Each structure stands twice: as structure tokens, then as C-alpha cells.
Amino acid sequence: xxxxxxxxxxxxxxxxxxxxxxxxxxxxxxxxxxxxxxxxxxxxxxxxxxxxxxxxxxxxxxxxxxxxxxxxxxxxxxxxxxxxxxxxxxxxxxxxxxxxxxxxxxxxxxxxxxxxxxxxxxxxxxxxxxxxxxxxxxxxxxxxxxxxxxxxxxxxxxxxxxxxxxxxxxxxxxxxxxxxxxxxxxxxxxxxxxxxxxxxxxxxxxxxxxxxxxxxx
Numbered sequence: 339x340x341x342x343x344x345x346x347x348x349x350x351x352x353x354x355x356x357x358x359x360x361x362x363x364x365x366x367x368x369x370x371x372x373x374x375x376x377x378x379x380x381x382x383x384x385x386x387x388x389x390x391x392x393x394x395x396x397x398x399x400x401x402x403x404x405x406x407x408x409x410x411x412x413x414x415x416x417x418x419x420x421x422x423x424x425x426x427x428x429x430x431x432x433x434x435x436x437x438x439x440x441x442x443x444x445x446x447x448x449x450x451x452x453x454x455x456x457x458x459x460x461x462x463x464x465x466x467x468x469x470x471x472x473x474x475x476x477x478x479x480x481x482x483x484x485x486x487x488x489x490x491x492x493x494x495x496x497x498x499x500x501x502x503x504x505x506x507x508x509x510x511x512x513x514x515x516x517x518x519x520x521x522x523x524x525x526x527x528x529x530x531x532x533x534x535x536x537x538x539x540x541x542x543x544x545x546x547x548x549x550x551x552x553x554x555x
Contacts, residue, residue, distance in 0.1 A: 344369070344550055347481045351548045354484060357453030358548075362541040367548050371402040374478055374547045378404055382545055383414075383441065386474050392417035392436035394464030396445030398478040398554035404443060415439075419463075433463040437471035444468070445478050445554050447499050448491035455535040455546075456491035458500065460528035468535055468544065477546045480553030488534065499555050500529050506555075 351367055358365040366381075368374040383391075391414055393399055400406075400420075409418050417436045419429060436442060444464050448456040455477060459465045468475055485491045501513035504526070511527055512520035519529070538544035 347550050350484060351481060351550060354449065354451060354453065355548060357451065358449075358546050359453075361453040361536060362538040363453065364538070364542040364545040365548060366545065367550070369550045371398070371549055371551055371553055374549050375402045375404050375407060377547055378402075378443065378476055379407060382474075382476060386441055388414065388440035388474065390415035390417065390439040391441045391443070392419060392432070392439045392472075393442065394419070394436075394444035394467055396443070396464075396478065396554065398445040398480055398549075399443055401553050402478060402549075404478075433461065436463065437467055440473045441476065442467045442472035442474070443476045443478070445480075446483055447495045448483050448485050449479055449546075450485055450487050450491055452487070454488065454491075455533075455544075456485075456488065456495065457533050457535075458495045458529050459531045459533075462531040465531050465533040468533060473543070475544045477544060478549065478553070479546060480549050480551055482552040483554070496529065502555050504528055 355365040355367055366377050368377055391408060405420060409416060417432050417439055419432045419436055444467065446455045446457055450456065457465050457468065485494055496519040500519060501517050504511045504514050509526040509528060511524045512522045
């Protein structure tokens with residue numbers, strides 16, 4: 339059954355790859371998180387000649403093994419925004435620095451079948467990098483992030499991804515108790531900045547790796 343499931347998603351991912359390419363993204367297909375990691379390290383990094391790298395909050399990024407594979411590199415400048423030993427203000431400063439790196443890596447909350455990336459951020463550093471700043475951006479996308487259209491993307495994010503993330507991050511928001519978005523005014527609210535990335539500009543700046551596994555939230 340797993341083989342049949344992989345084949346089903348392979349068709350869906352191939353169609354999505356074509357849609358993303360038509361929208362000026364540079365899409366890649368990976369059968370696993372391990373293959374996605376290999377694409378970044380062995381294809382994208384050398385091709386872009388990136389001398390500096392950083393990342394935005396993404397479970398898919400850590401699940402792929404890329405964080406472990408990049409954080410201690412000495413041949414490139416690594417701006418580590420996940421460093422648990424760094425104080426809060428230092429991490430905020432690193433997030434600002436990350437907007438000027440050569441290669442920024444992150445995930446996406448949803449991707450529509452017509453090739454649009456949809457995201458909702460708390461701080462805004464992840465969506466800011468998608469929009470402008472880093473020379474190149476790599477977006478890692480598990481097959482579970484695919485939705486039909488913008489309406490489904492926004493529903494998925496507000497009523498599934500956001501509540502679970504609030505729980506994961508131990509936030510004090512109503513959705514932690516109800517599991518539904520309550521359109522709260524909590525200081526801990528993580529739903530602050532929307533972006534809909536319809537096209538990559540310039541062409542190929544945003545590279546999307548579609549992974550034939552369920553990853554992240």
C-alpha cells in the first residue's frame with residue numbers, strides 16, 4: 339500500500355512542480371527528507387555559490403537533517419537562529435542578520451495546486467525572507483501541505499496548523515484550549531502576518547523542494 343501511496347503522491351507532486359515552474363519558482367522533486375537534504379547540500383548550495391546561510395522556523399527543515407548538517411559548517415557563514423544557548427535579544431538580532439544571507443531555508447504552511455505559497459507568521463522573519471532580502475530562498479514542502487486553493491490554505495493554517503503550533507510552543511492562547519482559532523487578542527498570538535507568494539521574482543530566486551513524505555504540520 340505504501341508503494342501505491344507514493345505513486346499517487348508522485349502524480350500530484352509532478353503536477354504541482356509544473357504549476358510552480360510556470361510561476362517562476364525553481365521546483366525540485368524529492369522522494370524523502372533525506373533526498374531533499376542532499377539536493378540542498380549537493381545541488382543548490384554549489385549552484386548558488388552561497389557564502390552565508392540561515393533559516394526560519396520550520397519543523398520540516400529540522401526533520402530533514404539540514405539543521406544538523408549546516409549549523410557547524412565552517413566553510414560558510416552560518417547565522418544560527420535556533421541556538422538554544424543564545425539569549426533572546428541575540429536571537430532577534432540574528433533573525434535580522436538572516437535577512438541578508440545568500441541562502442535562506444524554510445518551510446511553508448501550505449501550497450496550492452496552482453503553485454502559490456501561503457504562510458502565516460508570528461514574528462514575520464520567515465515571511466519577510468520569502469518576500470525580499472536573501473539572494474535565494476529554499477522552501478521545503480512535505481506532501482501534506484498541498485491544498486486545493488487559497489480558501490483551503492487559509493482554513494488549514496488558522497484551524498489546524500496555528501493551534502497545533504501554539505500548543506507545541508506552549509503559548510497561552512485560546513486555541514490551545516479549544517483546538518480552534520478564536521481570532522484572539524492574546525499577547526502570545528502567533529497569527530500576525532500573512533503572505534501569499536504567487537510568483538518568484540526574480541525567476542528562480544525561490545527554490546521549492548517537494549517531498550514525497552508527510553513532514554511538519
